Amino acid sequence: MAGERRGAVLELLRRPGNMRCADCGAPDPDWASYTLGVFICLSCSGIHRNIPQVSKVKSVRLDAWEEAQVEFMASHGNDAARATFESKVPSFYYRPTFSDCQVLREQWVRAKYERREFVHLEKQEPYSAGYREGFLWKRGRDNGQFLSRKFVLTEREGALKYFNRSDAKEPKAIMKIEHLNATFQPAKIGHPHGLQVTYLKDNSTRNIFVYHEDGKEIVDWFNALRAARFHYLQVAFPGASDADLVPKLSRNYLKEGYMEKTGPKQTEGFRKRWFTMDDRRLMYFKDPLDAFARGEVFIGSKESGYKVLDGLPPSTQGYHWPHGITIVTPDRKFLFTCETESDQREWVAAFQKVVDRPMLPQEYAVEAHFKHKP
Template sequence: MRIQVSSLTRLVRYSFSILPMANREKNKKTLLELVKLPENSCCADCGAADPDWASCTLGIFVCLNCSGTHRNLPTVSRIKSIRLDFWDDELVQFMKANGNRPAKNFYEKFVPVFYYQPHTDDCEVLREQWIRAKYERMEFTEKNTERPFTAGVYEGMLWKKGKDNGQFLERKFVLSVCDFTLKYYKEDESKGPKATISVKDLNATFQPEKIGHAHGLQITYCVDDHTRNLFVYNKNGQEIVNWFNAIRAIRHIYLKTAFPTASDRDLIPWTTRNYLKEGYMEKTGPLQREPFKKRWFILDSLDRKLLYFKTQLDAIELGVVFIGSENHGYSVRECVPKGTRGNKWKCGVIVETPDRQFVFMCEQERDQREWVEVLKTVISKPMMPQDYTTEANIRRRR
């Protein structure tokens, strides 16, 4: 009798140990099937492919990077691994009933057309504030025409890098729709703005590594056909993202005024844009007998400009190369130049234009391949009407 009771006890214990394991595998299989559905196969927040994590309180699938921000919102989002964590039946049913598409329809219902929605390779502050705006502040669940960055004027304090000493000093910035300008002031505002910048050629791009601050923003504009940079940051992540979207908002209004027949789909890429590639190369002069000098290059693919500066934090460009199309006599190729001097790097890139040949040297073959690839991307695109004006203006500067 004692043996029979012992055997029954072991059988019951075994049965209870098998059931949770069976549920675990069944629920894991269900989750893996859910995440393969087209609407769930990319991160709900940044679009990264094959998300491995999920918010079991929001009912969405997210990538590893975005899951980190969700963990910082414990009252809003509870994150679990769809492969490693235990999921009970109730949570799995909740995920089945929800998913990325319904969440997008609810949390992103009234996202302004100009508002930047980050991608997987964007910087952390953009992704973090996008997630907080959606789920913590719920900014887009109702129509809101009084957002701080959509008013006629947006102003505040930003830390700006000085042109001479390189120190960051706090300055007041004012963005105004009425005259399409961005102004900034020194300590004494009564003396007027230190600079008045037209929105016409304004661009903003996050550059945390270059600026040395997680919220670093590079503002670029044109003065007399020359490109200038402002490097700024704000200690508050929400505020610097508000500034970024305020610039996008005013740029969108300006572009709709300048091109009234263009659709939002056509205009949005021009509100702000990241540069196709940046980095150091060595450059020689037009005769190719001048010593090579190290310069920081930026390829702006929309404006078809290859800008170069002395350093990556220079305020004013040293020069610019227009990158036209193949049909207009432009080409690029790898090379090993002969007869040059002073170059420390050996991986050459030659850009042919109708006027002259440009020779650049890269430090490594990988850089060489990347520069040739991105330059070919620009050269392969047909030129737009405004590109001919840009080309003519650059030629007049020489």
Template sequence: MQLYPVILGLLHLPITFQNCRCQHFYLDLELISLLLHRIYDALSPLWFPAPFISLHPHCSLPPSLPPFSSEPDWASVTLGVFVCQGCSLLHRGIPHISRVKSVQQEIWDASEVELMAAMGNEPAKAKYEQKVPAFYYRPKHTDCKLLREQWIRARYERNEFEFIEKQEPYSAGYREGFLWKRGRDNGQFLSRKFILSEREGALKYFNKQDARDPKAVMKIETLNATFQPAKIGNPYGLQITYLRDNSTRNIFVYHSDSKEMVDWFNAIRAARFHYLQVAFPGASDEELVPKLTRSFMKEGFMEKTGPKHTEGFKKRWFTMDDRRLMYFKDPLDAYARGEVFIGSKENSYTVLPGLPPSTQGYHWNHGITIVTPDRKFLFACETEAEQRDWIAAFQRVINRPMRPQEYAVEAHFKHKP
């Protein structure tokens, strides 16, 4: 089973022909691919039991094992599903449920091959995901480990999507509990009581356990939640944002139990989903689900100057949240120092690389100019790569036509120079 990686190595080796004027040259890639596929077809019965070669059609994968693709190279021989390398590591965390084997590097028993043939990815999906709520977040491979791990555990360990009663923690419309919340001024995380109520249309938190009045009331209408483990410094860290007097307020929380934290996240999504169903009665689930929660388009440090363009440039943390560009002195600040609305090109919004020739006082050399109907905003990035990424993020927003409700946001928008 070690032969196949060696054969792949031939792609990078020069081939010598004695009767050719050129001593070294590379064969055409398509010809090499054809040769290797034929070698693979000839040798595969030596590597795997004969039934194994026909498994992939049952799993909605190509009929042959993936010599030139990114198809999964691992499988759970107890669940009967193929998984990618990243998910294989998470499956190893539940050994009582899932036992993982390499497709190419390990010997398979006939019984394991038979299970894979009997199950496969599509039948497994039909079994383990038959009752996934529309609002439940389905993680992507780029999402944090917490979301991917709890998705796997919810499917295979807790069987949450086979039995609706197991979804009560995030589907009931009401959730109450304690989360560790970062203090606005001192930065310390303290235990705070949180209540999410769909009936009241709000998420509230209380400074004291027996307090009658909440410290803050966050309307579900403007509520957002996104996991930020690196930013918060905790693997279960969640950033909650909402609008207060048309300005963004950040709250940073976590819980020591990973399932508890993901349940809170999906409870917020459920509340948002039911709110939007009422607000947009004709919209389909497919239209509403992308609006439940959102990750930030781009975050990072840039330098900025003031509205006169003669002020010194200061290093600030920037967050691009849809059409809101916010900047903070510190990434974990509760409030932004300023917010800028980024409209569309049809409304005279433009992003330009570089800074005006007369600009002075910046320390980073990779400038960006945002042109709005009212003024120009000047930023500077530390590296050219960061400049490209920020320009790409701005361009995606500017190229998108504004929706009717975004004109109202633009009209009432507040920003601090």
């Protein structure tokens, strides 16, 4: 009898919608919440265990199932749960996948089932109101210490600002929504809720690194920034659909890591630097947590004369790592080396992806800025 019930649950897994985790989309979920009626992956089942007042979980294959539990799963399922618990998810709200960090996935699960934010619109005010202020721990540029700083996000002014003192009249920095990006970087920042915010000043990238001890708070900040970007882009591109705008709200980096580089004359020795590939900007830093890039390289498309080559020119000297990469631009060649062959392959693939993509009209303006940099 127990085997029959388990077999019935396994059969339910094959229904459309149930073959991927209800929360993060991971394939082949083998856990279930028998109080919510959803099939979930092992990773999300751990999050559900932390909200036992809402969700109780079982292994589809290993645990015993009661008849009433099987019937409940049969009358619900992932598609039905989505129709209920995700009925009012704002377009700008970030829906995490199985490759996203823990805090994003946990707060998505809690927002759906525990707080029911996507059933009750008034619960979305922390990130939908167009204005948000509060304190975040921000990393100091010079000493690397995290200090509490007041942040204000105002859509009306189109800016995120922070203040060095809570009673300060003038902000320490004003970051325009137009050029703002936010991406979770827990490993780099050394905190599970670490968020990297980048903005442009004088067409150069600046980084700030922040966190909040409360997972809900930092994810609300992240989605408030996405909402501000969304509303800015709706005005800037009045004919664009939500589907066109949502991918532009925030972006993860294409690739990050250490490589060695040499200077423009290619006669000085190679130096180890931390590189970040952000869309078409390849930036390099002395340290991963530096506020400013030491330099930036624009990588255009093959139609505009950009190429990525394995290896270095034969006459190259002064490098320590054996796996070379040459980026050819209309103006010069950039030479890099990687410590391992797999690093080289990953960097070449990331560069090639960018080079293969035709340039957008606005990217030609960015390229022109790079050419006229002092």
